[in-house]
Amino acid sequence: MEKKYWKGLEELRNDAEFVKHKNNEFSELLPLDEIFTTKAENSTSTNRRDFLKFMGFGIAAATLAACETPVKKAIPYVVRPEEVNPGTPNYYASTYADGHDFCSILVKTREGRPIKVDGNDLCSLTKGGTSARVQASVLSLYDSGRLKTPTINGEEAAWAKVDQQITKELSDIAVAGGKVRILSSSIISPSTKAVIAEFVAKYPTTKHVTYDAVSHSAMITANEENFGKAVLPTYAFNKAELLVSVGADFLTNWISPIENSYQYAQKRKLDESKTMSRHIQIESMLSLTGSNADTRIRIAPGDVGATLLALYNKLGGSSSAPSFDAHEEVNKVAAELAAAKGKALLVCGSNDHAHQVLTNVINVLLESYGNTIDLDNPSYIRQGRDAEMTQLVNDMQGGEVKALIMYNTNPAYTLPTSMKFEDAIKKVGLTVSFADRADETASMAKYICPDHHYLESWNDAMPRAGILTLTQPTIAPIFKTRAAQESLLKWAGNDTNYYDYMRNQWRTNTYPTLQGAGTFESFWNQSLQNGIIEMDARPATFYTLQGDLSRHITSIVGNKKSEGIALVIYEKTGLGNGNQANNPWLQELPDPVTKITWDNYLCVSPAMAKEKGLRQGNVVEVKANGQTVKAPVVVQPGLHVNTVALAVGYGRTMAGKVANNIGANAYSMVSLVNGTFQMMAAAEVNKTLDADYALASTQTHHTMMGRALLKESTLAEYKQDARAGNPPVLIPVMEDHKQVGKAPKDVTLWAEHEFPNHHWGMSIDLNSCIGCGSCVVACSAENNVPVVGKDEVMRSREMHWMRIDRYYSSDADANDLKGMETASENPKVAFQPVMCQHCNHAPCETVCPVAATTHSHDGMNQMAYNRCVGTRYCANNCPFKVRRFNWFKYSDNDQFDYNMNDDLGKMVLNPDVVVRSRGVMEKCSLCVQRIQYSKLTAKKEKRKIRDGEINTACAQSCPTKAITFGDYNDKNSKLAASTVDERSYQLLEELDVRPNVLYKTKIRNINPNQA
Amino acid sequence: MQHEASIREPLILGNKSYHQATEDICRPVEGKANKYWWAAFIISVCTMLWGMGAIAYTIGTGIGTWGLNKTVGWAWDITNFVWWIGIGHAGTLISAILLLFRQKWRLSINRSAEAMTIFAVMCAGLFPIIHMGRPWLGYWVLPLPNQFGSLWVNFNSPLLWDVFAISTYFSVSLVFWYLGLIPDLATIRDRANGLRKKIYSILSFGWKGSAKDWSRYEEVSLILAGLSTPLVLSVHTIVSMDFATSLVPGWHTTIFPPYFVAGAIFSGFAMVLTLMLIARKVLNLEDYITVQHVELMNKIIILTGSIVGIAYITEFFMAWYSQVKYEQYAFINRAFGPYFWAYWAMMTCNVITPQLFWFKKIRTSLTATFIISIFVNIGMWFERFVIIVTSLHRDYLPSSWTMYSPTWVEIGIYLGTIGLFFTLFLLFARVFPVIALSELKTILKPTSAPKKEHHG
Secondary structure (H helix, E strand, O other), rough: OOOOOOOOHHHHHOOOOHHHHOOOOOOOOOOOOHHHOOHHHHHHHHHHHHHHHHHHHHHHHHHHHHHOOOOOOOOOOOOOOOOOOOOOOEEEEEEEEEEEEEEEEEEEOOOOOOEEEOOOOOOOOOOOOOOOOHHHHHHHOOOOOOOOEEOOEEHHHHOHHHHHHHHHHHHHHHHHHEEEEEEEEEOOOOOHHHHHHHHHHHHOOOEEEEOOOOOOHHHHHHHHHHHHOOOOOEEOOOOOOEEEEOOOOOOOOOOHHHHHHHHHHHOOOOOOOOOOOEEEEEEOOOOOHHHHHOEEEEEOOHHHHHHHHHHHHHHHOOOOOOOOOOOOHHHHHHHHHOOOOOOEEEEEOOOOOHHHHHHHHHHHHHHEEEEOOEEEEEEEEOOOOOOHHHHHHHHOOOEEEEEEEEEEOHHHHOHHHHHOOHHHOOOOOOEEEEOOOOOOOOOHOOOEEEOOOOOOOOOEEEEEEOOOEEEEEOOOOOOOOOOOOOOOOOOOOOOOOOHHHHHHHHHHHHHHHHOOOOHHHHHHHHHHOOOOEOOOOOOOOOOOOOOOOOHHHHHHHHOOOOOEEEEEOOOEOOOOOOOOOOOHHHHHHHOOOEEEEEOOOOOEEEHHHHHHHHOOOOOOEEEOOOOOEEEEEOOOOOOOOOEEEEEOOOOOOOOOOOOOOOOOHHHHOOOEEEEEEEEEEEEEEOOOOOOOOOOEEOEEEOOOOOOOOOOOEHHHHHHOOOOOOOOOOOOOEOOOOEEEEEOOOHHOOOOOOOOOOOEEEEEEEEOOOOOOOOHHHHHHEEEEEEEHHHHHHHHOOOOOOOOEEEEEEOOOOOOOOOHHOOOOOOOOEEEEEEEOOOOOHHHHHHOOOOOEEEEOOOEEEEEHHHOOOOOOHHHHHOOOOOOOEEOOOOOOOOOHHHHHHOOOOHOOOOOOOOOOOOOOEEEOOOOOOHHHHHHHHHHHHOOOOOOOOOHHHHHHHOOOOOOEEEEEEOOHHHHHHHOOOEEOOOHHHHHOOOOOOOEEEEEOOOOOOOO | OOOOOOOOOOOOOOOOOOHHHOOOOOOHHOOOOOOOHHHHHHHHHHHHHHHOOOOOHHHHHHHOOOOOOOOOOOOOHHHHHHHHHOOOOOHHHHHHHHHHOOOOOHHOOOOHHHHHHHHHHHHHHHHHHHHHHHHHHHHHHHEEEEEEEHOOOOOOOOOHHHHHHHHHHHHHHHHHHHHHHHHHHHHHHHHHHHHHHHHHHHHHHOOOOOOOHHEEEEEEHHHHHHHHHHHHHHHHHHHHHHHHOOOOOOOOOOOHHHHHHHHHHHHHHEEEEEHHHHHHHOOOOOOOOOHHHHHHHHHHHHHHHHHHHHHHHHHHHHHHOOHHHHHHHHHHHHOOOOOHHHHHHHHHHHEEEEEEEHHHEEEEEOHHHHHHHHHHHHHHHHHHHHHHHHHOOOOOOHHHHHOOOOOOHHHHHHHHHHHHHHHHHHHHHOOOOOOOHHHOOOOOOOOOOOOOOOOO
């Protein structure tokens, strides 16, 4: 029987009084009558008036309390970590190497969290330069899409359990003699390779397969065949007087783009000698590299072999090759090459073995080896062998592979669909992935053992022979991740942590090879501090050819197919191979050439668009290699007529909330020809009936409309007159009844500002800028520039403080305004970075009613966000349109679900720069926080600021050193020297707004015989 | 009393007695509202509420709810602002400048024109506030002392001049308008009973109608007219300087001050006509607002419309003559660029249609006048749109060129201000005499036909 509890003795006794009130919540009534009757007014209890008073007070008090800003408590350190000084950044040398790109870097940390990646000046390859992808990588660290623990079949699990199960399964497989395969992208870390070797020793049936999503396999095999060296050479773009690239996008994607860009720009900087290299690009689609070329020749993608063969024949190749009716312009290129023997360089982006053999042959003829090509200090950045990959997939299909461990690779996404990787992986018993997220491949693996982000890891890298770099952690692992190497060691029965392991490797392998390095400790500390050690390079030597050429020529002749539409599959400057696709900074970075953000699209030449009746935004179906994808059309001048182009990196389905379902996956259509993955295919393009697709572009007008904004000239003219292309700007005025031209500064109505101490400014060499966008991402990272998303970019509301204007030339007559809006079929392209020009007669400053934007005593146009009421008058009156308005609240707003909307993503914010609120204007501040920091440092050290000590984020990130920041008042500064350079000019000088930013004219090295 | 030639057409028809005039003009105030009034009122209030909702949404979410972008920082907001300010010009012109010129015909329309001015300025004043990114800090544009916790304002900024120009204009117009109302309010007071009498007593400030009262009234009227006259010219001059002092091609033009003032009077008269043609019908004031009045106003429209037309052409000439290619492109782009339709809508409505008033038949036709007055209102809205949007969307660097299109929020706010305007006007018509009664009586009987009449 249920137990009965009673409330008191009254209930137990069932008192009449109790029973009466039993169901009343309040045994006594509230004295409402008393309060509201007039009788009570004179009594001591609360009367009506008092009640109202209290109520009034209550409401007022509650309202006032509600007005207060919520207090966020900061908790001080109980024990202050060593090295961490609040407000002072620490820099750690490290290395970015993701199996695709390499860059030696400095990581800026504030209060223990990495917030910015800068280039490492000590690295002779990158020289302090970075790329957009390297700059953005710090945000990938704070990606909430990363896995937080290891998983088994998609369920979270503990490391111990994962280790136990994997070790057991591996030993079972080993006992049975089953094949184990480690699949990775190119590993340039010697220690990681040692770890793999140790793993192979433990499980002898293991083989390591290297596969690159964007493969250079053919170059490696060609070098193996021709020179007996299965490596990539290193190139000296800075030694090539004549540089011919056949389809190689070496400035942003090909092998080592940061290094290439640096060398390339070095050779094209202009000084007293007035010389620069000449760059000819022969390609099908308009790549960033092609946009920078002095001469650009369009060929069909199927004509690469024919072009190389034509060059070979013209250069005196002794083959009995059938003659091609090659492009007439290619013949001219051959003539130029012949004249530049020993100072020329031919590079080819094709992944066809025969093409690369022919490229080698031509380079031998040109005596490039030992001069512009170095095969003695090879590059290790790409090691993938396509044949091994196809073999692996076949083995998997055959059920022979029992265990597959995948490191830094995503074949389910990057392999062509025809390879049927999804089926193959199902036939493998044990599948392990080290991916940091459950991506397309990892989600199919049984175990995901997430690797650290590189900013949380120890590692080393050898990008080329003789150069070793270190990666060191700059933050404790955010999640329960573990270094992939440590996992492999553990499964191989070695419990050392990877740091000790790597140190030992260095102690036993690297340290002994160096003479005079002191003790190991000091050597290690020195290496760690510098992030890099460079040994003396071996002298590059001349090579002669081995092997027979005729079968390759036959192969080229056999494969020639320049008929019909060909699809070119390319990498974008922002997303690259797509491994960082979930990074909103990269998604929002406009493509340097098309200026479109957040999307993948099919580039179609204007001629083809006309023929097929296609307009920008029309959705087409592209069929190639048995795959059909839909993509919107972008009418892109500069494409070969029968070429369409689609980028890889998009079409991710499991990369995370930012990247998922954006665009089509172009990898699915990659061709497998002659055993290599080739980024082109014969294609069919058909218009669909789908509604037009809206693309988000940051620049919708592509020509300069005959305005002298981006001034340029040719080398020949420049040699005759250093002011070529940059005549003085004169304002016509009447003097003594005669019209005379006067410099704008001589007809000004304005009073001058005084700059007693500093006068900051900037000079941008348009001849060096390649438009890569590294600065744009660096600026966003440094200055907490919000990501706004596709919809807002479509409304022309991107927030980038710095943009790179890209202009195409037009064939139209200068008076034909309508015609000038259309770019040429094969336009000349030019890039112009534009940020706030910090005018000394700033039009924005005069119009602000509340003086929120003012001029500083060191020449900067300052923006006081707190004072801004948001009339936008300043932006209207800015002739450069560099001011950006906070149309919405971009942080903590679910409408803008990017890094500023979650606590993890906000860790990337620079604490020195305020996050702007809704309704205020913002713009480039010339990185005023960096200037102030250096001023204070100099003041504490009682000295003047040295030239070059302060650098803005954009200038620092630039791989080509196109941007020089400095002090005009320092007469010995590089910037002061720029003011007297004949190439220097101010944008829109005729307005006399006196920008503090100077531009230097772009000079094209055009051969008068070549278009 | 003023001497009038007997051959002049009488300004007031129907040979009204003083009493009749009083009855006619007080009727809308004293009687019950008819169903047309209620219908109009409900529609106006609903539109106004919609606009308020759109404003609340804007302030709550951000200016991003509008269609503006990095290149086009102003569009409908400032277009509407200038348009309303322009409309607000007719009232003061009629009451001040026409007073100084002794144009007696103004007496039938000055009261409502002035009311219209005040309501239009209220609608206009809304836009500079809500177009701010942070309107709750809008008071920062006032030169408040530093003790208040903020900084001093920037006296170089034309936006600041706007603040002073508009607030001065609004206050002077309001005082001038109210001053004129006092004798009439006293008339209503004298005819009313009870609460009504009390309210009108307060409103009429104890007007006794004594000779001293009248003398002071006349003096102050003249002083205020003198003060208002430069304001008529200054307000739109200063508004035009928002554009003229900038360096945007298409804005940076010295012709703007006179051209804007002419345009403002032009649009103001058009709006007065639109309103009066409705009011005379609805309030049975056909005898007081006659075809003669309409014709006179139409003549002013021809004049100002032609000035505006010449200004448009002059701008083109100057662009060509200056040889500044940015300027030249700005004007070619206006006429033949992506917003060509707005330009040609402006040209048609503002330059071509008013020229029809050269035909007496058209300028004395009430229907034609009404239609053309609507056209002029539309055209003048487009004029501001053309100046603001087509100049901004393609300025110096082609890389930043872009397009603008409005969102429902901006459209909602614009319609909302029209709703606000009509709500206020309809309330005005029910509360205050829409014609300056006491002054009107001075011209009721031409001096050529004196007749003793009982007053009131």
